[in-house]
Amino acid sequence: MAPIRVGIIGLRPRPSDEPHVNTIGYWAAVTHLPALRTMPETYEIVAICNSNVESATTAIKQYGLPESTKAYGNPEDIANDPSVDLVVVSVNVGKHLTLAKPALERKKHVFVEWPLGAGLAETEELCRLADAAGVRTAVGVQARADPMVVKAKEIIKSGQIGKVVNSSAWISSAVLTYDTWQERGEYFFDQKSGGTVFFIFFGHFLDSFTHVLGDFTEVQAILKTTVTKVSIYNTKGELVDPALPKNTPDQMLVQGVLENDAVASISVRKSKAEVDGVSFRWIISGTEGEIEILVPFGSWQFGAPGRTLRLKIGDSEVENVDFLSGDEFNEVLPDPAANVAHQYRAFAKGDTETVATFASALKTHQLLDRILRAAGWESI
Template structure:
């Protein structure tokens, strides 16, 4: 049994990590922490968790915690991760790992030196639909890949309006933007299928000098935050990839993935409006014919059709399997740092107007 302490247990963790862990026999949530005592006590009581803290280091040092889950804002990830490493505890961090590639690479080095298991929560990597499409492609179901096209909505980030609870995200220094969060997650899912990019050309427009905070009558600066992410790249197998992530008010279609091969075309679309590709099930077709995901790809007692809990749980299942088999969980901090370097290459391309090689 892996005993889990969650730092930042309200908000996203309350609606995803805690329900996911409750459905898995390999884990027991023993501690939660928030910056507010009343909030920590509320979450602990709601989920039957015995320990509540307001300090991440105290949670990490407690003997009833084996794994520290980092679910605070991206700018606070490094401090909580380092508290876990100092206590010799395994650590699973939300994506993004750090506020930029340099911080992510440093955290990966520190985690390796600490000798603990470390992983990052890129849910799309664990999606049964993503894994099934990756296997279809690897098996040659549509022949050799020629082109991959992904179009997806990145709302609520990147648009002319932002909910009050996300108003802080318009400052790119916080590490939470349309590029880092939405494009980061979507690209991780896509590249799990296609393999890595070797070169990218990108545009990252900044369309909104100020962003309206809905329901308040006020606004916040938005000139530094991306409003769109446009990518044209070359994959390691020689195929081309085109990705558009648009900010704003959303899309009735959610997303579209099209893989064009020498012997066929695979398309994947959102089954419901407003669905993100890393959170939900997919409607998959090959040359127009349905290609449903076989049941054995579902490794957790949750249905991706019901939201992000299923793929979060699948990430925890991978972590437990990795520990039992004495291997590194995937994706680990090193993989996360590499993904940060990809996003940095997009930013360099956008800033210089030139293609960039991807490490």
């Protein structure tokens, strides 16, 4: 079978004075590019589209892509290229609809990063366009493809822990700096941008939570803002805004009842430091046993080294479940690229269980909207 020919929107070249650890604006370079390069028999990068042709040409040279790779400066051109099968949109969520729409209208397969749209209305519009085009879609909630999440869902489906009756998660967002941030990421503190800690950091985990356990049929929520101003620094460490207003929630409590009648709760706290060094602790309790998932300091979707899954059935000893044995990407790709590679592998196989489609990602957006309204916040 011929490789899937990929066009990437948002493979931004790096200026020589910017550190390579910064991922704001460089997500495609940090994750999509290395992930795709591990599967040359399955995927071929044939085009890059940035804000202008010069930027795309620079990226092609900087990242060592073949000279035959085409450079484009607007989404219409990459959408019109007959050699592109799959368009990947990896930019600020505020541009997702504008950049993905031409590809969908030309009936290209499309992979859009999470969040899918900047709010529920844009997400619904993207789903409508995809349905009308009849194309395959993917959304970058890559934790669904994390071997740890896949294993947890497999254990529950097998009935090993019996009927799930309770699930609770405790989350710390200390991996995200408390009252400082990087330039070009100011949208993260504007609730109407659709790209905040609520939609991104919490949204990634919520997608996995409901993917494994099912949706909430009843939901209650409290969302509060602790930090109201943030200092913005550029990549050289220079202060560019000492007090950017922040109107996004950073303390979150969500609880309710799931589709299988289990009770569930998720607590997200904002602190400057984690006393236990754990960013995510998730317990899934069934009538026959429990699953515990721990993720050390990091973001849920990144597949952080040191994450663990423990299982206890009845009176048996606690088992540390090996979910990475034989994994094809764990040894060759660093986090967070490995989970993105798992997504691409599953997408090539037509696996719509492991890879979120526009339609399944819409359900997570709808739940986020329900949580906002339950907490008395405005929908976007």
